[in-house]
Amino acid sequence: MTAPTMTPTITEQELIAGLKAHEAWACEKLIADYAEMVYRVCYRILRDPQEAEDAMQETFITVYRHIDTFREDAKLSSWLYRVATNKALSIHRSRQRKQGLNVSLETEEGEELPLIDEQVIMPEELVLREEDVQLVQEGLDAMSPKLRAALVLYELEGLSMKETAQALGISESAAKLRVHRGRIFLQQYLTQRLQETAS
Amino acid sequence: MMDHKTFMKLIPDYMDGTLSQADREAFEAFLATCEACQKAIENYRTISQALQRAAQEAELSDEAQLRLYERFNEERRRRGESLIKIPADLAARVKAKATLAPEAAKKAAQGGRDAAVLATDSSVHLARTTGQSGKRLGRKVKQGAMHAAQNVVDVAKEMGQTIVETGRIVTVDSFQVLREVPRRKRNLLLAPPKLAANQVKAGARLMTGTTKAAAKTVKSGAVMTKDAVSVTATGMVESARLGKTVAESTSQMAQAGGTLLQGMKEAAKTIAAEPPANE
Structure with missing residues (x-):
C-alpha cells in the first residue's frame, strides 16, 4: 500500500x-x-x-x-x-x-481516596492576580498525578467529560469526580497559600 | 429538589452546557437564591482561567522529535521493516544546531580566554601602578624623615655648642672671681655650679640617647615604608612622638643651662660684693 x-x-x-x-x-x-x-x-x-x-x-x-x-x-x-x-x-x-515513596494512596479501582472533605466545597471567594500563576503551577505540582491528569485533559486539552473518561479509562462519573476533586484541591491550596502570603 | 451537594455536582455540566433544560432551570433557580453557590460558580471560572494561564508551554524540541523518529526506526528495524524517512527540514535544523553548538562553545571559550587575559593584564598593570606609587611615597616619607632627623641633630649640636661656649665664658669669668675668694667660701660657691654641670651632663646624655633612638626609629620607619604605607604611617607617628621627646629633653637641658648661668652669675656677684679676705 x-x-x-x-x-x-x-x-x-x-x-x-x-x-x-x-x-x-x-x-x-x-x-x-x-x-x-x-x-x-x-x-x-x-x-x-x-x-x-x-x-x-x-x-x-x-x-x-x-x-x-x-x-x-x-x-x-x-x-x-x-x-x-x-x-x-x-x-x-x-x-x-x-524515590521510595508510598504509591498506595490509590484504590484498586484507580480512584483516589477521599483526601478532601466534600463539605469544603463551600469556599470563600477566590481572587487571583496575574502574578499568582506561579502558585497555580505549584498547586498542580502538589496534586496527585491522577487528579492532575484529569484536569489536564478536561481543562487544558479541552476534552469533553466523556472523552476525558475514555482517556483515563474510567467511567464518566468517576472522571467528573476526579476533575471536581482536582479543582477543590487546587482551590484549597491557593486559598491557603494566599492566606499565608497575606499574613 | 436541588441542594448544595447536587448543585456542586452539576456545575461542570452546567458550565459545559450539557444539562437538560429542566435541570438547567432548576440549577439556575437555586443559583439565584444561594450566595454560596454563586461564589462557587465564580471560583469555578477563576480556577479554569488560572489553569489556562498557568498551562506551561510544552514545546517539543527538534532533538526530541528526531529521537522519536530514531526510536521508531529502531522498532521497525527490529521487525525487519523499511525505515521511515526523517523529515529533511528537521534533520537540517538539528544538524545546524549540532554544528552551531561547538562553534558557539568555541566562541564562548575564546571570549572567556580573552576576558581572562584582559583581567590578568589589568591586574598586573594595577599592581605595577600601585607598587610604583608606593615606592614614590616611601621615598618621600624616607626623605622627610631623614630631613627631620637631621634638623633634630643640627638643633642639638647648636644647643650643645651654645652651652659649651656659655660654660667656657662663665668659667673664665668665675675663675677670675674665684682667684680672689678664700678656699672655704670657694667650695661653698662651687657647689651649685657643679650640680648644674651634672644636670647638663645628664641632659646631654639623654639628648644623645634620644637622638640615637630617633635615628633608629627613622631608619625603621623607612624600612617599613617599603612594605606598606600603613605600617610606615605608624612608624612616622612613632618618629614624631620620639622627636617630641627629643625637643622636650633639649628644652629641659636648656633650662638646666640657664639655671647654671643664673647660679654662676649670682655667685660672681656675691663674691664681687665681698672684700678680699686675708689668708
Missing part, C-alpha cells in the same frame, strides 16, 4: 489502515500529526521534559505494536490520549517507587 497521494488529505481511516499495514508513510504521518499533542499531555502530567519525552516514545511504540487491536470506529486521538496518560502515570509511579 502506498500513500494515498491522489487525495488532498489523508483521512483518519486511511491512516489507521496504513498503520495496520505497517506502512512507512503512515508511521511518518502519525508522528508528524500527533507528536506535539502527545508530548504536551505527557509534559503537563509529569512536568519534567525528559520524562515527558520517554512517555511520548513509549506511547508511539505501544500504539504501533498494538495497532491491530484498535477499533476503526474509535477516534485515534482518544486512544493516543489514553495511552499517553497511562504511560505518563506509569512513569510517575515508577519515579515514586525509585
Whole structure:
C-alpha cells in the first residue's frame, strides 16, 4: 500500500489502515500529526521534559505494536490520549517507587481516596492576580498525578467529560469526580497559600 | 429538589452546557437564591482561567522529535521493516544546531580566554601602578624623615655648642672671681655650679640617647615604608612622638643651662660684693 497521494488529505481511516499495514508513510504521518499533542499531555502530567519525552516514545511504540487491536470506529486521538496518560502515570509511579515513596494512596479501582472533605466545597471567594500563576503551577505540582491528569485533559486539552473518561479509562462519573476533586484541591491550596502570603 | 451537594455536582455540566433544560432551570433557580453557590460558580471560572494561564508551554524540541523518529526506526528495524524517512527540514535544523553548538562553545571559550587575559593584564598593570606609587611615597616619607632627623641633630649640636661656649665664658669669668675668694667660701660657691654641670651632663646624655633612638626609629620607619604605607604611617607617628621627646629633653637641658648661668652669675656677684679676705 502506498500513500494515498491522489487525495488532498489523508483521512483518519486511511491512516489507521496504513498503520495496520505497517506502512512507512503512515508511521511518518502519525508522528508528524500527533507528536506535539502527545508530548504536551505527557509534559503537563509529569512536568519534567525528559520524562515527558520517554512517555511520548513509549506511547508511539505501544500504539504501533498494538495497532491491530484498535477499533476503526474509535477516534485515534482518544486512544493516543489514553495511552499517553497511562504511560505518563506509569512513569510517575515508577519515579515514586525509585524515590521510595508510598504509591498506595490509590484504590484498586484507580480512584483516589477521599483526601478532601466534600463539605469544603463551600469556599470563600477566590481572587487571583496575574502574578499568582506561579502558585497555580505549584498547586498542580502538589496534586496527585491522577487528579492532575484529569484536569489536564478536561481543562487544558479541552476534552469533553466523556472523552476525558475514555482517556483515563474510567467511567464518566468517576472522571467528573476526579476533575471536581482536582479543582477543590487546587482551590484549597491557593486559598491557603494566599492566606499565608497575606499574613 | 436541588441542594448544595447536587448543585456542586452539576456545575461542570452546567458550565459545559450539557444539562437538560429542566435541570438547567432548576440549577439556575437555586443559583439565584444561594450566595454560596454563586461564589462557587465564580471560583469555578477563576480556577479554569488560572489553569489556562498557568498551562506551561510544552514545546517539543527538534532533538526530541528526531529521537522519536530514531526510536521508531529502531522498532521497525527490529521487525525487519523499511525505515521511515526523517523529515529533511528537521534533520537540517538539528544538524545546524549540532554544528552551531561547538562553534558557539568555541566562541564562548575564546571570549572567556580573552576576558581572562584582559583581567590578568589589568591586574598586573594595577599592581605595577600601585607598587610604583608606593615606592614614590616611601621615598618621600624616607626623605622627610631623614630631613627631620637631621634638623633634630643640627638643633642639638647648636644647643650643645651654645652651652659649651656659655660654660667656657662663665668659667673664665668665675675663675677670675674665684682667684680672689678664700678656699672655704670657694667650695661653698662651687657647689651649685657643679650640680648644674651634672644636670647638663645628664641632659646631654639623654639628648644623645634620644637622638640615637630617633635615628633608629627613622631608619625603621623607612624600612617599613617599603612594605606598606600603613605600617610606615605608624612608624612616622612613632618618629614624631620620639622627636617630641627629643625637643622636650633639649628644652629641659636648656633650662638646666640657664639655671647654671643664673647660679654662676649670682655667685660672681656675691663674691664681687665681698672684700678680699686675708689668708
